[in-house]
Amino acid sequence: MIAALQHDGSSPPGAAGVDTHQASPALEAAFDRLSARTRRFARGAEIFAEGCPADKVYRIVSGAVRISRLLSDGRRQVCDFLYSGEVLGPEAGLAHRTTAEAMTDTVIQVVSRKALADLAASDLSITGELWRLSLAWFNRSRQHALLLARQSATERLAGFLLAQEGAASGEIELPMTRQDIGDYLGLTIHTVSRSISQLQAEGVIELLSQRRIRVLQASALDHLHG
Amino acid sequence: MIAALQHDGSSPPGAAGVDTHQASPALEAAFDRLSARTRRFARGAEIFAEGCPADKVYRIVSGAVRISRLLSDGRRQVCDFLYSGEVLGPEAGLAHRTTAEAMTDTVIQVVSRKALADLAASDLSITGELWRLSLAWFNRSRQHALLLARQSATERLAGFLLAQEGAASGEIELPMTRQDIGDYLGLTIHTVSRSISQLQAEGVIELLSQRRIRVLQASALDHLHG
DNA sequence: CGGCGCCTTGAACCAAGTCAAGCTCTGTGG
DNA sequence: CCACAGAGCTTGACTTGGTTCAAGGCGCCG
Numbered sequence: 001m002i003a004a005l006q007h008d009g010s011s012p013p014g015a016a017g018v019d020t021h022q023a024s025p026a027l028e029a030a031f032d033r034l035s036a037r038t039r040r041f042a043r044g045a046e047i048f049a050e051g052c053p054a055d056k057v058y059r060i061v062s063g064a065v066r067i068s069r070l071l072s073d074g075r076r077q078v079c080d081f082l083y084s085g086e087v088l089g090p091e092a093g094l095a096h097r098t099t100a101e102a103m104t105d106t107v108i109q110v111v112s113r114k115a116l117a118d119l120a121a122s123d124l125s126i127t128g129e130l131w132r133l134s135l136a137w138f139n140r141s142r143q144h145a146l147l148l149a150r151q152s153a154t155e156r157l158a159g160f161l162l163a164q165e166g167a168a169s170g171e172i173e174l175p176m177t178r179q180d181i182g183d184y185l186g187l188t189i190h191t192v193s194r195s196i197s198q199l200q201a202e203g204v205i206e207l208l209s210q211r212r213i214r215v216l217q218a219s220a221l222d223h224l225h226g
Numbered sequence: 227m228i229a230a231l232q233h234d235g236s237s238p239p240g241a242a243g244v245d246t247h248q249a250s251p252a253l254e255a256a257f258d259r260l261s262a263r264t265r266r267f268a269r270g271a272e273i274f275a276e277g278c279p280a281d282k283v284y285r286i287v288s289g290a291v292r293i294s295r296l297l298s299d300g301r302r303q304v305c306d307f308l309y310s311g312e313v314l315g316p317e318a319g320l321a322h323r324t325t326a327e328a329m330t331d332t333v334i335q336v337v338s339r340k341a342l343a344d345l346a347a348s349d350l351s352i353t354g355e356l357w358r359l360s361l362a363w364f365n366r367s368r369q370h371a372l373l374l375a376r377q378s379a380t381e382r383l384a385g386f387l388l389a390q391e392g393a394a395s396g397e398i399e400l401p402m403t404r405q406d407i408g409d410y411l412g413l414t415i416h417t418v419s420r421s422i423s424q425l426q427a428e429g430v431i432e433l434l435s436q437r438r439i440r441v442l443q444a445s446a447l448d449h450l451h452g
Numbered sequence: 453c454g455g456c457g458c459c460t461t462g463a464a465c466c467a468a469g470t471c472a473a474g475c476t477c478t479g480t481g482g
Numbered sequence: 483c484c485a486c487a488g489a490g491c492t493t494g495a496c497t498t499g500g501t502t503c504a505a506g507g508c509g510c511c512g
Contacts (some may be wrong), residue, residue, distance in 0.1 A: 018319045073452040077375050091417045131357050138364040148374035164250040186375040226299040
């Protein structure tokens with residue numbers, strides 16, 4: 001039985017949520033069993049590019065990855081940000097439709113998609129896990145669309161901040177530039193900057209440094225995001 | 227071997243593209259084999275609601291369906307529009323996160339998700355097909371996000387029109403209201419109306435009636451959308 | 453024929469984009 | 483250790499396009 005089709009809440013042990021690209025223990029084990037190659041990418045390096053064959057599956061060991069797409073008008077649309085433990089690859093078709101780049105120095109395990117497919121054919125838990133990952137991509141993408149549909153810049157930014165790790169009354173570490181945030185939220189770098197300044201002036205957040213934010217009033221962010 | 231993981235282009239016979247929710251012949255057959263119940267929904271009727279258990283899979287026999295989500299500020303975000311032959315259900319988690327409503331009088335086949343899961347357990351082609359459907363949802367959602375990221379209203383509308391059936395130099399039939407389009411594109415009904423009027427004034431499209439559009443210059447739409 | 457949904461259009465306002473300038477941080481070389 | 487350079491971030495002034503507010507038209511169905 002494949003978990004992603006179930007609806008009775010009887011998840012198999014170790015099943016991760018439907019919203020994370022985090023590899024389950026079973027999939028993590030599969031990377032080891034297939035003796036994944038470990039690669040290092042310097043800040044800014046390209047992991048794979050739009051248009052190239054999607055014949056590998058990647059698991060981020062450490063670091064942060066930006067997924068983006070070049071629009072025909074020259075603008076760049078950032079689609080997602082990925083962090084340690086997350087997996088990319090299974091959601092792609094035959095060719096990549098996006099570019100993946102390291103935002104910081106990043107270590108990644110790589111396995112051939114074919115090897116993983118062979119394994120999945122004999123191990124239904126892997127099949128289910130890969131399916132779950134695809135659903136996670138779907139849910140994240142829809143969440144992103146919901147962010148983009150927000151009318152005001154501050155609402156979008158609030159939603160973005162809330163989705164970051166440690167947002168609930170903690171500290172947020174942003175590995176991406178303001179430009180990245182802007183390209184993710186469909187805003188200019190100026191508007192992002194202004195919105196951040198505004199939130200700070202209102203006492204909702206505090207800038208520890210340019211890339212580190214402390215959330216002072218998570219409820220206010222919640223309320224802004226609506 | 228499950229097709230969605232393959233990258234060598236050797237798709238199984240009858241496999242549909244990765245961007246459509248269209249049921250493959252195999253899945254269509256499964257609906258019949260499981261003796262799907264046929265239900266009729268009047269225009270405006272609710273098929274399933276946000277929050278209710280996602281224990282069924284639906285196949286649209288005829289009609290048109292609107293998928294939407296209620297935002298906490300009272301606004302409604304339309305996520306997708308579905309038509310004859312398309313399948314919804316497998317992409318949901320335990321509970322629906324969206325509401326599905328009939329935009330016109332609609333006929334739908336319904337099977338229990340559990341029954342389909344049982345079938346998928348013994349028939350890998352069904353498993354693969356359900357997975358492909360999930361990927362289709364992902365791709366459509368990302369496409370939608372890309373539309374929403376466009377800065378100008380006319381660009382968004384052009385992209386929306388191009389994605390409609392029969393857009394390439396043909397006629398487009400819109401089952402949805404202007405409000406639906408606005409809620410899909412993150413625009414007000416006014417802006418949608420103005421943009422349509424503008425495209426018509428420029429000779430790019432022609433309004434045969436309020437809900438029927440003839441595309442006169444598909445290339446101009448393409449260029450607008452960028 | 454009247455009423456109601458749905459659509460269009462005009463005018464005024466405002467938030468985000470654009471243009472332009474200056475600041476901050478970081479890393480590097482003297 | 484300090485000076486410098488460059489990338490990244492912030493801020494101000496102005497412009498523009500989408501929302502808001504308001505009014506009116508079209509078309510369908512009872």
